[in-house]
Amino acid sequence: MQYEALRTFVTVIEEKNFTKAAEKLYISQPSVSLHIKQLEKEFKTVLLHRSPKHIEVTPSGVLLYERAKQLLELYEKTKLELLDIDKKIQGTLKIAASYTVGEYVLPRLLADFQRQYNDVTFDVTIANTKQVVEQTKLYKADLALIEGKTDDKDLVMIPFMRDDMAVVVSLEHPLANLERICVEDLHDQNWVMREAGSGTREFLEHILVSYGLKANKMYTISSNQGVKEAVKNNLGITILSSFVVQADDNVKKILVEDISLLRKFSILYPAHTRHNKITQLFLDLLLERD
Numbered sequence: 001m002q003y004e005a006l007r008t009f010v011t012v013i014e015e016k017n018f019t020k021a022a023e024k025l026y027i028s029q030p031s032v033s034l035h036i037k038q039l040e041k042e043f044k045t046v047l048l049h050r051s052p053k054h055i056e057v058t059p060s061g062v063l064l065y066e067r068a069k070q071l072l073e074l075y076e077k078t079k080l081e082l083l084d085i086d087k088k089i090q091g092t093l094k095i096a097a098s099y100t101v102g103e104y105v106l107p108r109l110l111a112d113f114q115r116q117y118n119d120v121t122f123d124v125t126i127a128n129t130k131q132v133v134e135q136t137k138l139y140k141a142d143l144a145l146i147e148g149k150t151d152d153k154d155l156v157m158i159p160f161m162r163d164d165m166a167v168v169v170s171l172e173h174p175l176a177n178l179e180r181i182c183v184e185d186l187h188d189q190n191w192v193m194r195e196a197g198s199g200t201r202e203f204l205e206h207i208l209v210s211y212g213l214k215a216n217k218m219y220t221i222s223s224n225q226g227v228k229e230a231v232k233n234n235l236g237i238t239i240l241s242s243f244v245v246q247a248d249d250n251v252k253k254i255l256v257e258d259i260s261l262l263r264k265f266s267i268l269y270p271a272h273t274r275h276n277k278i279t280q281l282f283l284d285l286l287l288e289r290d
Contacts, residue, residue, distance in 0.1 A: 130197030190236030
């Protein structure tokens with residue numbers, strides 16, 4: 001590709017003057033004329049009509065101008081990408097995550113990322129969903145991961161990864177003898193739930209309200225492990241992510257007919273954010289898992 005000749009041609013068109021084009025490119029005016037002649041010879045067509053006061057672009061010149069701009073932009077982009085290949089990816093990725101995704105999902109994602117980019121380190125903060133949303137708005141993290149959704153207009157939200165929620169009971173609970181139950185079986189139960197501001201609590205409350213379920217008693221514990229231990233000891237039943245109770249033989253997941261217990265995790269970051277290289281690479285990894 002005649003890069004210099006194409007760059008000269010584009011500059012002449014945009015400056016509408018040979019002299020100004022030469023000054024902008026820091027080359028002589030005869031060099032500008034030579035570049036134009038080289039292109040006209042190669043493409044076997046007239047590109048410009050030149051007069052003392054102005055230049056007139058031919059139809060062939062208009063077409064070459066549009067194509068040349070695209071080629072030059074692609075050339076510069078490719079050059080930058082090739083330079084990036086040889087750059088070592090290193091630095092610290094700051095992530096804020098709500099409890100379920102932070103404790104049960106994020107570690108394996110970080111391990112996968114670490115295998116590809118060994119020089120990257122992580123700074124992870126785990127809190128409930130409401131707290132993570134607030135931290136993200138204050139730019140305290142490069143990315144945030146939460147259960148459920150947020151309607152905050154200051155943040156970009158991208159759903160990723162399916163999270164199957166489940167009704168969880170103690171092995172001693174009467175419902176544990178059943179493989180599947182109906183909605184009515186959840187009436188007048190003792191419920192153990194996370195604290196206000198938790199995405200898991202918000203999901204449980206949504207189910208209770210949507211299906212008109214009334215609780216006998218309600219207990220609040222501010223950690224997934226605490227909720228699970230309370231259920232194991234038959235303090236009540238709960239709804240938790242399957243990630244939290246997988247491979248736990250001390251509690252039982254119960255299938256509830258005619259209830260959808262599916263939700264998605266969400267990626268958050270402040271609107272109008274321009275990601276650095278590490279953040280973009282990790283974001284790409286997350287979206288691949290959707």
